[in-house]
Amino acid sequence: MASIREAMAALWSAPDEANMIQQEGHWIPWGRVRILAERIDAELTRTGCGEGSRIGVVLGNRVESIAAMIAVLGKGRTSITLNPMQPVARLTADMVAALPQVVLAPGSMWSEDEFTTAAQESGIVGFAIDGIEVDQRSGGSEVGIETDRDEQDPVAVEMFTSGTTGPPKRIKLRWRQLESAMVAVHGHTGVGGEERAPLTGRVALVTLPIVHIGGLWAVLQNLAEARPFVLLPRFTVDGWVQAVHEHKAKVAGLPPAAMRSVLSAEVPPEKLVSLRAVTAGTTFVSPDLADEFTSRYGIPVLIMYGATEFAGAVAGWSKPLHTEWWAAKRGSVGRAFPGVQLRTVDEDGNVLPVGESGRLEVSAKQVGTGTDQWMRTSDLARIDEDGFLYIEGRADDAIIRGGFKVHPETVCNALRAHPSVLDATVFGKDDERLGKVPIAVVELVDGAVPVAEDELKDFVRGQLTAYEVPVTVHTVDELPRGVSMKIDRRRLLEMVAGLENVAGLEDAAAAV
Template identity: 25%
Template structure:
């Protein structure tokens, strides 16, 4: 038998634009709570939420934004982020998600490569001064015409001015624009690093992300009565799709505890808002279970939730079912390029499959395990590349036809680069990665990108970056460097200082080792698998049994 399967098709795909779907939800549940954000004192019904979205949409129309224009969003989890998400969806303006951890060079690349006309940004986040960074890169981004900073007390009122500009635009113009849109139009660009080091803009349509959100909810037995806690960042596909859009497509309540993940605030929101579900990466759940408020927090309202983003230890999954009071918790697996979910466990799956696999094919999605070299479908229980096909596969990488063709086969299969095994029931276990991508706490780190930067250090002759196991983040980044002749060994503090403000914090190596040579194959290739094994022994790390999730 061949390791290939297809998800259920008894429930039809949604053939709507995001705007049409959202307005249908508003019409059905106008007085139901739509979004709760304690850190901004937001508690809005769907009617109020829709009114606020339309104010932003009218402002963008007043500024002249056309269908297909790109606008970046660079901010933590604020209400303005979601308002832009839905306002652009109604206008056909393509939203470009910008990682809040980006530094100046990463920001400039994303804005320039996507051709952003504008950017909506916070003024700062944690230690990052967004105002300063945007001013530093403006000359390098010729298409960028305006920056709309989210208002802070005592600062110029950019956001308020956007809303004021929209007052002269009737709501009928939003409706007129919505009639010109098609469900297959591009509506979102999300950057994911490539193995060459240059980020790729995964381009997603209304149909891609609306259906992925909806069927994620179908798999969870979701309804308008659910209250979903979403502490994961909106910029990530899982946050904006499996959080924001999921709730909106069902008329459920989105609960956002804080601008960035805070375990105490998340536990408080779960209790006070009587949340029925939560979506986190494993490190977030682990942090909450280690928090001093965990035991005294009332979690009895919970029933479901999803976990994804990085390897999840089996014992953590078991604790979510019992200690976290989430008997129906599910694993989601996929990637940004697939909107993101390709496989998901179900609440009725056997417990050993729910905690020890990434589930089965998502509704209306085909999956298979294929030989990486030949492309032929493997047999059951044979290791090969996890591939997926269907509505969820991205339109392509923005302005990058070559890498699109390298990733999507001529017959539509998306090559994930992950190694998996499928059993006869269709359950998939992810056992490794063809390429050596590191997943640190839900963030993808591509070694070549970090290596390319460290190569610019004047004292480094060669560098190899690997991932090593970490109890908190799933994996951590380790750099193994060879110094130039006559140069002193690089210290960790010096390496960290060299990376500061040049790489996002999660890309900066946690470990540094100065070596004189690397283990090599007979053909001269570095054996990173062997390097990792040796590093684990030297560092005294444990290879925790884990599964990779979306």
Template identity: 25%
Template sequence: MDATEPVLSSYDSGTSEVPLLGDTIGVNLDRTAARFPERDALVECVTGRRWSYREFVAAVDSLATGLLDAGIGKGDRVGIWAPNRAEWTITQYATAKVGAILVNINPAYRAHELQYVLNQSGIRMLVSAKSFKSSDYVAMADEVRGHCAALEQIVFLDSPEWEALADTRADPERLNGIRLSADDPINIQYTSGTTGFPKGATLSHHNILNNGFFVGELCGYTEADRVAIVPPFYHCFGMVMGNLASTSHGSAMVIPSEAFDPGTALAAVQAERCTSLYGVPTMFIAELDHPDFESFDLSSLRTGIMAGSPCPAEVMKQVIDRMGMREVAICYGMTETSPVSTQTRADDSLERRVSTVGRVGPHLEVKIIDPVTGLTVPCGEPGELCTRGYSVMLGYWEQDDKTAEVIDAARWMHTGDLAVMDRDGYVSITGRIKDMVIRGGENVYPREIEEFLYTHPDILDAQVIGVPDEKYGEELMAWVRLREGAPELTAEALREFCTGKLAHYKIPRYVRVVDEFPMTVTGKVRKVEMREQARKLLGLD
């Protein structure tokens, strides 16, 4: 940089000629259906069921009227505990129409977690699948039923009670008479809670409708698009970036299966001629590694979104080259910000898409601050990423103290993520503040080392963590998944591969080869759990 050139600060705001939407979710859906009544709204590949926008609104209005008949109204909490299926989506829009607050419940929860969420949010009605994978939802619901003061009704999908609720004769007059504000809370999503109980991020119509809309805008969605929504609906990736991005543009929501399976995802793209495919990096890795990958016709794909965790450069290149997703976007965000704060654009270079998470979204602000002083750092310097704007949650449900820990007096959401912004406003995530490894006084960012390990010919996936060390305070450990047929990889061999290419303090001391990483249901790697396991394995407790 020229010595006379002014130092730019790490702050950017997203300008747009497209205004924010002032609608509620229900009004926006009705508007879309009036424009595209006969186009596909929802397709469930497993059952072959499909709804046009006219049919979808009719199903939503029937369930919404059923909810009113059941005594559910504005501000009441309705829990949904189910995998990805059409009823989840219909319930999402029906609760929005009556002003009830939908509480997303993780399909992996066990009884004690279910009970906590039911009580913490005061759920009056629980809509639940009967079972999923090894989970018996009926038994768990029966176990907690008597311990939840607010819970009045449990309605299981595929039951006479559900049919009666969902098939109620729609009453447009009653539905149109409900007075709702776009700023009303409409959704509670519980963050993963890696320490202690999860917190309920409370989101409004305005939060999630606009976030879905602008994500779709940057993906170039129109009524001609068909979006394969692989991530779970209970998370923002599925219900906001998937469902709301689609319905705000007249695009089709395509549900490949109840839970992620690489084969069914690829088959759904082929059968439904999907133009967009969603997933976290581990999902794309599994799809690219599918033994029959070459037999699927993916020529309809144009775009898609990869988000949820950092995207390895090699994976992104293959997604573009082998899957034809030339306009694929990287999105970054968190549940508390509805979720997307930054996104790459369709015309961004490959380098931008593999090395950054894009630029700030329309009508949003981002800055990178020194975590100690709180001051915005110059471009190119690492710090904590903060975001502000329409997307920031209303707060954690009935936890003002926890809200105050992350949203400051100026309404900036402090993400806890380490990031760097370049002079053009592109943001690179370098890790979590708590994931940063300090080895012998040197700050080490695991993401940098993980990216390098992907260049090893035998490594399919890699994660780097810090483990305790008497001499250096922390030492590096690499967990790796190897390609099928690859020879055994020793710590010595990996260190030899790194020597001369990484600074000595960045070379992992320990290596563990695994078949899979500890993951959340949304496909995020649980580094907290990895560190716990590593300490026991290495005898470092």
């Protein structure tokens, strides 16, 4: 198999008029993307940014971002991802902390004084990328920031983990990891090795934000396979359904929250008749949700397990596996991909027997440590005698209530079973007597009649032990989500604090 860089180079053999990216119903030809990529490459070369240079890219779901990735990664440079969905102050702080040599951003970003001033003061060369124009907005004619290159194990991408349970951290994904992950995915799906002309064949879909590993990986896979694709600016039910229906997609990604949205929108089955499977895995996927989707549309849900640190997925279901094993292994996230080893260990690092729950460890070329070492995750898991992996929560999410362990997902599943509840999340709140107690926050099905807190508590008491029942259940219009559609824990805590303050004021007013 050709390397990712070699595969990207094959794009230049495609005719300029070949359709490459569809956005908002319109096709952008390869020729336009090529012109912009070449102009970006020329400016980076002029400023002294060759192979191994660190280039920041404000990575929104737009055509300019794709051209930037081709110019950066196609020449062996390192891409520093910058999230445009953040407030300007946070994005600016992220840029300064990462300190890339060059930043590529929309012109609108360079109109923000805080962003431009920070780039100038940090010595960062900046370019505005809009349409097919590349305009310098900060810095001199050459980069002034030095960078070290790891010649033995070069870095392809530096990006943040989701940070939904704490401060996000920027990690380095090496070319070795991306290449190995590509091989593993192709080995798992059996897709990607066919011979065809560049930018021909079945149209792919990119539905997640490309600043997240799920969206970025989809773009890299499409570029490596020289495949035309739809790039949704953001996920909407209508946009996703239209893309699936128009291009007769056989497989499409659908995170759990988006899957619930499709079900709630009551999308007609005939709109999805081309699909042979949907993949899901940016966060926990309830088997009940998967079965509901399959029952409604006759489409199997292929759950995947991965993380940014793994450069993508390391385990998952294939359609043949699903056909043979789902009934018996329901709730599993599938089997390890080719070349991936999994095991569970106790807190002292001792390897546990088959079927015993513990901390999950992963060994693979696509993991940062490589195949000769094991990376310990924060996930609690077990692996059964047939090699199927079950994720049972996170070690750092478990709530210890008066000595009893409460797994948030167990409580969430009980709440999700209520017909009026669309989704739920649970976290631990400090308690002077018990250590921590579970607090739940639920989002109701669109149009559902409001449900009293006591009713929800009574409902879950039939499914949970007494210590698992949340002490408080808040109802919100919409649960806060990050770019990967996971619950954003920090925003959630701010939301709950606001709800508690309002409740406190109302209680005080009632007492008066």
